[in-house]
Amino acid sequence: MNESIERRIERLQTGGIIDMHFDLPMDLYEKRGRRDVVETEFLPEFQAGNISVLGAAIYIEDRYLPQNGLRIALDQIARLYAETAASQRFAICKTYREVQAAQEMGRIGFVITMEGVEPLGTDLNQLRVFYELGVRAIGLTHARTNSAGHGGIFAATGSSTEGLTAFGREVVQECEALGVIIDLAHINPAGFEEILLITTKPPIVSHTNVRRYYNIERNISDEQIRMVGERGGVIGVNSILVSPREEESTLDHYIEHIEHIAELIGIDGVGIGFDFFAFIFRQWPESRQKELAAKFTKPHFIPDLTNHSHARNLTRRLIERGFSDADIEKIMRGNWLRIFKELL
Numbered sequence: 001m002n003e004s005i006e007r008r009i010e011r012l013q014t015g016g017i018i019d020m021h022f023d024l025p026m027d028l029y030e031k032r033g034r035r036d037v038v039e040t041e042f043l044p045e046f047q048a049g050n051i052s053v054l055g056a057a058i059y060i061e062d063r064y065l066p067q068n069g070l071r072i073a074l075d076q077i078a079r080l081y082a083e084t085a086a087s088q089r090f091a092i093c094k095t096y097r098e099v100q101a102a103q104e105m106g107r108i109g110f111v112i113t114m115e116g117v118e119p120l121g122t123d124l125n126q127l128r129v130f131y132e133l134g135v136r137a138i139g140l141t142h143a144r145t146n147s148a149g150h151g152g153i154f155a156a157t158g159s160s161t162e163g164l165t166a167f168g169r170e171v172v173q174e175c176e177a178l179g180v181i182i183d184l185a186h187i188n189p190a191g192f193e194e195i196l197l198i199t200t201k202p203p204i205v206s207h208t209n210v211r212r213y214y215n216i217e218r219n220i221s222d223e224q225i226r227m228v229g230e231r232g233g234v235i236g237v238n239s240i241l242v243s244p245r246e247e248e249s250t251l252d253h254y255i256e257h258i259e260h261i262a263e264l265i266g267i268d269g270v271g272i273g274f275d276f277f278a279f280i281f282r283q284w285p286e287s288r289q290k291e292l293a294a295k296f297t298k299p300h301f302i303p304d305l306t307n308h309s310h311a312r313n314l315t316r317r318l319i320e321r322g323f324s325d326a327d328i329e330k331i332m333r334g335n336w337l338r339i340f341k342e343l344l
């Protein structure tokens with residue numbers, strides 16, 4: 001019995017795992033004086049977890065804003081390209097075909113994403129530039145307000161009730177025209193609804209949790225889940241906001257988020273957006289960790305789902321909880337691949 005589970009895990013893992021949100025570029029920027037960071041610090045974990053594609057998220061921390069958002073975003077992308085060029089193990093993917101090609105060559109594909117449009121300022125032309133550089137999914141905001149809209153806050157109520165700005169609407173429409181996936185992660189409920197009103201293609205929520213288990217406006221409600229499902233979108237389940245309580249931040253509870261979304265919109269609407277953040281959090285001094293907890297919330301890392309090498313633990317637990325192979329494959333990669341095929 002045990003052996004057959006091992007074989008089943010191996011078979012399911014072999015097709016690869018797609019994680020649509022990883023804060024890799026900001027870490028590469030902080031380590032910009034070093035070389036081969038991805039290969040030496042991350043590749044062993046990616047390999048242990050059979051990671052095949054990562055959403056590599058451009059994100060600008062508050063301390064660099066407002067002056068340096070554009071420059072640091074460009075530097076983050078530059079480091080990702082430089083690291084990719086220096087290695088045989090990675091590929092930056094701008095199209096579905098390039099994702100397939102990376103998989104065929106055994107390379108880990110990076111799909112560049114943007115979390116918050118601060119790098120654009122208020123200039124739509126910059127969107128074209130980032131598109132040419134390979135950005136293929138954009139979420140308008142993080143938790144803060146910017147030129148495009150307002151983020152959902154880490155509380156049950158109190159986010160801005162306003163939708164997008166005129167610039168935010170232009171960004172969304174230009175994304176649809178260019179072929180950039182709209183990512184609804186983080187946006188406030190009013191912005192979420194407005195984006196769905198002015199778009200037609202399937203949306204994604206690259207990394208989020210369900211409000212049923214962690215009721216903050218940064219996460220998504222049952223109604224929002226249904227809205228994404230009605231449009232054929234996919235929701236990536238986040239590993240760091242599964243519960244406000246540390247003791248409930250477990251692998252089983254992570255899977256309950258998957259099950260909840262699947263119950264509402266079917267298994268075709270669920271993917272992975274691990275948002276592994278412990279590696280950054282642990283590099284910070286205690287003062288900065290406390291600052292983050294005060295500003296947002298204290299992250300509760302799931303002990304056996306803290307980095308990409310732990311992806312196997314998820315596969316094992318999905319099997320143990322009775323998920324079929326077909327469903328596990330959809331969660332791990334199939335649903336994201338469908339989105340890439342349709343939109344990239």
Ligand SMILES: [Zn+2]
Nearest residue numbers: 115185186207
């Ligand atoms: Zn995020």
